[in-house]
Amino acid sequence: MATAHTPLTHLQRLEAEAIHIIREVVAEAERxxxxxxxxxxxxxMLHLARKAFYPAPPPFPLLHxxxxxxxxxxxxxxxxMAKESGMDLLVYQNPEAAERGINPFxxxxxxxxxxKTEGLKQALDKYGFDAAFGGARxxxxxxxxxxxxxxxxxxxxxxxxxxxxxxxWNLYNARKNKGESIxxxxxSNWTELDxxxxxxxxxxxxxxxxxxxxxxxxxxxxxxxxxxxxRFPLKPGEVPTLRSIRFRTLGCYPLTGAVESEAKTLPExxxxxxxxxxxxxxGRAIDKDAGGAGMEVKxxxxxx
Amino acid sequence: MSExxxxxxxxxxxxxxxxxxxxxxxxxxxxITCGSVDDGKSTLIGRLLxxxxxxxxxxxxxxxxDSKKVGTQGQEIDFALxxxxxxxxxxxxITIDVAYRFFNTEKRKFIVADCPGHEQYTRNxxxxxxxxxxxxILIDARKGVLVQTRRHSYLCHLIGIRNLVLAVNxxxxxxxxxxxxxxxxxxxxxxAKSIGIESFTALPISGFKGDNITALSxxxxxxxxxxxxxxxxxxxxxxxRDAEKPFRLPVQWVNRPNLDFRGFAGLIAxxxxxxxxxxxxxxxxxxxxxxRIVTMPSGPAGASATGGDGDLPEAVAGQSVTLCFADxxxxxxxxxxxxxxxxxxxxDQFEATLVWLNDEAxxxxxxxWLKLATQTVSATVQPPKYAINVNTLEHVAAKTLDLNAIGVxxxxxxxPLVFEPYGENRTLxxxxxxxxxTNATVAAGMLHFSLRRAQNVHWQALDISREAHAALKNxxxxxxxxxxxxxAGKSTIANLVEKKLHRMNRHTFLxxxxxxxxxxxxxxxxxxxxxxxxxxxxGEVAKLMADAGLIVITAFISPFxxxxxxxxxxxxxxxxxxxxxxxxxxxxxxxxxxxxYKKARSGQLKNFTGIDSPYEAPINPEIxxxxxxxxxxEAAELIVARLLGDD
Numbered sequence: 001m002a003t004a005h006t007p008l009t010h011l012q013r014l015e016a017e018a019i020h021i022i023r024e025v026v027a028e029a030e031r032x033x034x035x036x037x038x039x040x041x042x043x044x045m046l047h048l049a050r051k052a053f054y055p056a057p058p059p060f061p062l063l064h065x066x067x068x069x070x071x072x073x074x075x076x077x078x079x080x081m082a083k084e085s086g087m088d089l090l091v092y093q094n095p096e097a098a099e100r101g102i103n104p105f106x107x108x109x110x111x112x113x114x115x116k117t118e119g120l121k122q123a124l125d126k127y128g129f130d131a132a133f134g135g136a137r138x139x140x141x142x143x144x145x146x147x148x149x150x151x152x153x154x155x156x157x158x159x160x161x162x163x164x165x166x167x168x169w170n171l172y173n174a175r176k177n178k179g180e181s182i183x184x185x186x187x188s189n190w191t192e193l194d195x196x197x198x199x200x201x202x203x204x205x206x207x208x209x210x211x212x213x214x215x216x217x218x219x220x221x222x223x224x225x226x227x228x229x230x231r232f233p234l235k236p237g238e239v240p241t242l243r244s245i246r247f248r249t250l251g252c253y254p255l256t257g258a259v260e261s262e263a264k265t266l267p268e269x270x271x272x273x274x275x276x277x278x279x280x281x282x283g284r285a286i287d288k289d290a291g292g293a294g295m296e297v298k299x300x301x302x303x304x
Numbered sequence: 305m306s307e308x309x310x311x312x313x314x315x316x317x318x319x320x321x322x323x324x325x326x327x328x329x330x331x332x333x334x335x336i337t338c339g340s341v342d343d344g345k346s347t348l349i350g351r352l353l354x355x356x357x358x359x360x361x362x363x364x365x366x367x368x369x370d371s372k373k374v375g376t377q378g379q380e381i382d383f384a385l386x387x388x389x390x391x392x393x394x395x396x397x398i399t400i401d402v403a404y405r406f407f408n409t410e411k412r413k414f415i416v417a418d419c420p421g422h423e424q425y426t427r428n429x430x431x432x433x434x435x436x437x438x439x440x441i442l443i444d445a446r447k448g449v450l451v452q453t454r455r456h457s458y459l460c461h462l463i464g465i466r467n468l469v470l471a472v473n474x475x476x477x478x479x480x481x482x483x484x485x486x487x488x489x490x491x492x493x494x495x496a497k498s499i500g501i502e503s504f505t506a507l508p509i510s511g512f513k514g515d516n517i518t519a520l521s522x523x524x525x526x527x528x529x530x531x532x533x534x535x536x537x538x539x540x541x542x543x544x545r546d547a548e549k550p551f552r553l554p555v556q557w558v559n560r561p562n563l564d565f566r567g568f569a570g571l572i573a574x575x576x577x578x579x580x581x582x583x584x585x586x587x588x589x590x591x592x593x594x595x596r597i598v599t600m601p602s603g604p605a606g607a608s609a610t611g612g613d614g615d616l617p618e619a620v621a622g623q624s625v626t627l628c629f630a631d632x633x634x635x636x637x638x639x640x641x642x643x644x645x646x647x648x649x650x651x652d653q654f655e656a657t658l659v660w661l662n663d664e665a666x667x668x669x670x671x672x673w674l675k676l677a678t679q680t681v682s683a684t685v686q687p688p689k690y691a692i693n694v695n696t697l698e699h700v701a702a703k704t705l706d707l708n709a710i711g712v713x714x715x716x717x718x719x720p721l722v723f724e725p726y727g728e729n730r731t732l733x734x735x736x737x738x739x740x741x742t743n744a745t746v747a748a749g750m751l752h753f754s755l756r757r758a759q760n761v762h763w764q765a766l767d768i769s770r771e772a773h774a775a776l777k778n779x780x781x782x783x784x785x786x787x788x789x790x791x792a793g794k795s796t797i798a799n800l801v802e803k804k805l806h807r808m809n810r811h812t813f814l815x816x817x818x819x820x821x822x823x824x825x826x827x828x829x830x831x832x833x834x835x836x837x838x839x840x841x842x843g844e845v846a847k848l849m850a851d852a853g854l855i856v857i858t859a860f861i862s863p864f865x866x867x868x869x870x871x872x873x874x875x876x877x878x879x880x881x882x883x884x885x886x887x888x889x890x891x892x893x894x895x896x897x898x899x900x901y902k903k904a905r906s907g908q909l910k911n912f913t914g915i916d917s918p919y920e921a922p923i924n925p926e927i928x929x930x931x932x933x934x935x936x937x938e939a940a941e942l943i944v945a946r947l948l949g950d951d
Binding site for chain 1: 316317324329331404405412413415430434435543547560569570576624637731734738743748
């Protein structure tokens with residue numbers, strides 16, 4: 001018998017679990033796709049997908065549900081990573097939202113609903129994807145803590161939290177009826193710290209906005225917003241101030257709050273993350289809608 | 305308040321690289337907490353998160369506000385609110401689904417599955433337990449060992465959790481009394497022994513006050529440790545044990561980007577593998593040698609999270625890898641790669657424990673999908689040998705298994721499965737059953753052993769093949785499977801079809817529902833289970849006759865889609881011809897040749913199809929006969945023309 005082996009570390013186990021999940025989906029779904037939002041969680045998920053099928057490129061496309069309001073740096077990294085991974089990149093923008101000029105400054109919650117929730121549903125229907133990978137983690141938010149790794153959606157993309165399939169061992173039941181789809185979360189069991197450390201150990205490219213730099217900012221409703229392009233409507237007399245900032249999560253730039261920081265390297269970012277006293281999603285306006293049950297309601301409506 | 309001893313802020317602040325190095329090398333323990341409704345599970349988990357500083361200020365602010373609004377602890381913090389996630393639960397103050405939580409200490413990362421204690425949610429507990437290394441069984445010190453305690457312990461033991469922690473909670477409410485604690489432990493020990501639990505660790509705690517969670521409590525000077533966290537940090541995890549077992553890798557995916565590369569990808573279920581190892585692919589039994597263990601090179605040299613760059617010198621249980629072989633041998637998804645001289649078993653009949661997870665009860669004899677590792681086969685379950693009363697743990701007679709029921713039954717698969725007893729290998733012994741129509745996961749199962757029948761009854765290879773039989777008769781065998789309501793005209797039309805074929809020198813045989821029930825199936829009644837067995841036997845007979853080269857015609861109501869599909873699966877592609885004799889219920893009832901509808905309507909005849917038992921019409925039958933649009937003679941001509949048109 002072989003000598004005793006060193007136990008796997010938590011990151012090795014999380015990595016192996018995620019790769020196993022990704023391969024199961026590809027083996028059992030007809031048209032899988034990876035939702036790619038260009039954030040750090042997407043970066044890790046993409047890396048895991050490449051690792052799962054190496055030396056082949058992952059046998060599915062990347063889908064970016066674009067709100068047209070992402071940071072410029074995000075668009076740049078998106079295009080670079082699609083090229084580097086050898087995967088097809090599909091970019092979808094809800095035509096109705098574009099036509100009506102829906103934007104985060106004038107339309108508030110409607111912006112997220114039209115561009116993201118509706119846009120995602122339209123894109124999945126348009127291409128007929130029956131399985132979509134997402135980078136959500138259970139430690140992010142309370143309703144996500146109870147979601148399965150394989151999460152079923154009705155033909156109208158609804159989520160029924162009371163009627164989830166039991167998920168035993170590492171056996172995933174990917175069977176579904178026509179029109180139904182699955183959202184799959186390979187990094188469900190990762191924490192924010194795990195994601196950072198994995199990026200660090202594997203040298204995974206991420207958007208530079210995660211690192212501190214002097215950037216033009218204004219303060220709105222307690223959020224520190226970055227003026228990323230000239231669509232930002234400044235109030236009379238308002239002048240953007242250069243501050244050393246970085247972002248803990250990335251979304252639409254007018255909805256994403258920055259933190260003042262001097263962390264310019266990954267270890268410094270991780271250090272700051274660990275010593276901080278507020279949670280990661282705190283910079284996001286989206287969770288605060290609809291009282292305490294915000295995300296749960298959004299998910300039932302089809303939000304990722 | 306106890307000290308947050310585990311996240312060392314000072315180290316993070318002073319030397320982040322040193323901290324990251326420590327964190328990188330942490331192992332992971334997955335555990336579940338179970339107990340009955342008010343035992344304080346959520347409070348304990350909230351406390352663990354709070355003490356390990358996994359709660360941020362904004363969450364804490366929300367917690368303070370919520371505690372005042374809906375909390376059950378007066379003005380004090382209600383930790384349970386941290387973990388009761390779904391809106392419905394917060395209103396009811398109970399946990400209704402498995403929730404996963406995360407925290408770190410200096411030695412380990414932990415994933416906690418918070419499992420509800422209600423009887424109707426046994427399925428959630430089994431779900432949470434299936435991935436756990438350890439279980440914390442909570443007991444309210446004021447109440448002692450309850451029926452729920454026994455049930456949860458039994459389920460944890462059944463799922464194979466070897467590390468059990470008995471956490472006697474709410475010690476603050478019994479004045480930290482040692483005698484109370486000792487009595488509960490003695491009581492539990494007796495029970496544990498009776499169900500075969502070899503050992504457990506008992507601790508006196510208070511989740512609410514924080515006693516003996518992270519630090520030994522001054523309130524229990526009679527208790528010398530360990531604390532709950534110390535214990536969680538040091539117990540052995542499953543994956544460490546799995547690494548020392550024989551090598552098994554269920555193949556998930558064959559990676560073939562070009563003609564020069566062919567790799568077999570999967571998660572190693574047990575053991576370890578090195579280049580040069582001789583391996584065997586099951587069920588085929590073909591052997592080859594491992595040439596490479598491929599993973600993607602990434603990161604700075606030597607720093608990769610999987611401990612290697614590109615090809616690995618060795619891989620162990622729990623790692624996802626891709627193997628390359630020296631020889632081009634057949635190997636595909638569902639196969640298992642094993643060490644050549646220690647292969648797992650292959651069989652198609654088993655004894656298994658089943659935990660039923662669905663509102664719709666088990667139907668013995670019905671075909672379900674069975675998924676085990678990466679193998680998916682069609683399987684049927686015999687009526688249970690017995691069910692287990694989870695409260696008394698007695699064996700009780702059972703004809704089926706309802707939601708949350710546990711029983712032992714024989715399982716038969718349509719193709720051989722590569723397996724190991726669940727006690728030896730969770731991955732190759734644990735399976736789920738999936739309903740073929742709704743796609744719901746209806747049961748979890750654990751294989752005990754293969755039945756001798758399957759091991760000792762080998763398939764006898766015969767020299768005269770089914771092709772030879774058919775060739776001599778100069779025809780293509782087929783099974784014309786008539787289905788439809790009673791009185792639709794199945795027997796009449798089937799009879800005409802056979803006469804016509806006979807005149808055309810075809811070798812045929814007609815199996816009629818009523819006639820078969822006079823002999824082969826005279827022991828069967830009309831319950832759902834008996835009707836399924838009726839169809840299974842007829843299917844097997846029809847298959848033998850088709851093997852003999854005959855054109856078989858069957859006339860049975862065969863009301864359930866699943867059973868018709870079961871027969872279709874028994875036969876080679878294209879030989880099963882489903883003939884739907886489509887008659888509106890009103891027409892069949894008006895005809896009522898045998899007077900059966902009248903009897904059924906008056907309640908003299910139970911389980912009559914169309915009246916008080918459903919008829920599931922075919923979705924895509926090969927032939928559909930609309931009896932309102934043609935005569936039986938025209939129908940017979942249509943069927944014969946369609947059948948021979950294929951010749």
